[in-house]
Amino acid sequence: xxxxSRAAVTAGxxxxxxxxxxGVDWNQLAEELFAVTAAVDGNAxxxxxxxDPSREGAPKRQLVTxxxxxxxxxxxxxxxxxxxxxxxxxxRDLADTVENLGVEAVVACAEAGERLDAVEDELFxxxxxxxxxPDLRRAVNEQQASTEAxxxxxxxxxxGRTAPExxxxxxxxxxxxxxxxxxxxxxxxxxxxxxxxxxxxxxxxTARALESSQRERLARALARIYDRMIQVNxxxxxxxxxxxxxxxxxxxxxxxxxxRLDEARRQLAG
Numbered sequence: 001x002x003x004x005s006r007a008a009v010t011a012g013x014x015x016x017x018x019x020x021x022x023g024v025d026w027n028q029l030a031e032e033l034f035a036v037t038a039a040v041d042g043n044a045x046x047x048x049x050x051x052d053p054s055r056e057g058a059p060k061r062q063l064v065t066x067x068x069x070x071x072x073x074x075x076x077x078x079x080x081x082x083x084x085x086x087x088x089x090x091x092r093d094l095a096d097t098v099e100n101l102g103v104e105a106v107v108a109c110a111e112a113g114e115r116l117d118a119v120e121d122e123l124f125x126x127x128x129x130x131x132x133x134p135d136l137r138r139a140v141n142e143q144q145a146s147t148e149a150x151x152x153x154x155x156x157x158x159x160g161r162t163a164p165e166x167x168x169x170x171x172x173x174x175x176x177x178x179x180x181x182x183x184x185x186x187x188x189x190x191x192x193x194x195x196x197x198x199x200x201x202x203x204x205x206t207a208r209a210l211e212s213s214q215r216e217r218l219a220r221a222l223a224r225i226y227d228r229m230i231q232v233n234x235x236x237x238x239x240x241x242x243x244x245x246x247x248x249x250x251x252x253x254x255x256x257x258x259x260r261l262d263e264a265r266r267q268l269a270g
Contacts, residue, residue, distance in 0.1 A: 005093040008086030009100075015082035016101045017227065024075035026109045032076040033102030034172060036068065040095040041178060047091045050084045057085035099178070103169065103192045110165040111196070120193050122166040126158070127186040140174045140182045150174040198248075202230050205237045205245040205256075222248065 019029060040047050046067075050060055061081040068077055079101060088094050110119040130137050139145070139153055154171045173185040180188075202222050204210070210218070215232050222230040226248065243256040 004087040005089040005097075008083065008088055008093070009097050011086050012079065012083045012097050012101055013104070015079045016104060019075035019079050020105070020108055021227065022075045024073050026105050026112070028073060029076055030102045030105035030109070030168070032072040033079070033098055033105060034176065036072065036076070036080060037095050037099040037102065037178075038176060039067075040098065044091075047095065051088040051091050051094050053087055060084040095178075100188070100192060102172075103189055104196060106165050106168055107193055107196055110163060113163075113165075115163040115165060116193065116197075118163045119165045119169070120190065122158075122162045123169065123186055123189055123193075126162075126166070126170060127183055130182055137182070141177075143177070147175045202232050203247040204232055204234045205240050205247075206234060207236070207238055207240045207242055209236050210234050218244075218246075222246070 020026060040050065049055070049063060052060075061084060064077065064080045064084055068080065072080075080098070083094060083097060107116065107119070110116045130140055140150065142150070151171050151174065154174055155167065158167045158170060169189050170186075173182055173189070177185060202219075204218065215234065219230050219232045222232070230248070240256050243259075244253075245256050245259075246253040
């Protein structure tokens, strides 16, 4: 995605995080986001109206309210209102983002149930099975077959053998491929899981090992900042000299002596 869409995605993911902490049923949130994706995909005029850069955010939010009031939860509506208030590089980016947020809501369910490792492994394994089995590959990619037939195939293969979130994601992949091959869809799901794992892990670079009490205090401080539990992994790096350099996903919090020295040198040079 181009610059404006990337910024919009960030705003949408922040809105999703708030929705997940609002008390809404996460399964319901995911299904509603998937349903909205289908609605936006199926109506070109609606899609253009929701991403039209010449329109202010307020009219687009009102359009969302008119269309989806009473059909989706308040939490889902808030996510949609946030998304349509942003600027988008392409029409399709909006629907792609709504779908990815639905996938992330499913992933959050697996995470809460301590099934995220299983879901990641099962998606990868099933993707490889499909890739290596021509008949199955044709079956999951066959758009001439009814959605009911494709959904039934997934349930017969996976129900009772995998995590419920794996079944839901694979079912969504074959029922609503949106013009993509199954292997590309699964790759996208695995990317969502990888991105969510990065957000839940802080890698801390420090010159000396942290005591357990220091690690716990740091974890609590980061949890307050990111509004979620954070796993702290410590890397002892003598080059740090002092202080901490913390990586959480794409963000870097650098409080090291080395950085302060570099800044002082730049100021003197200037």
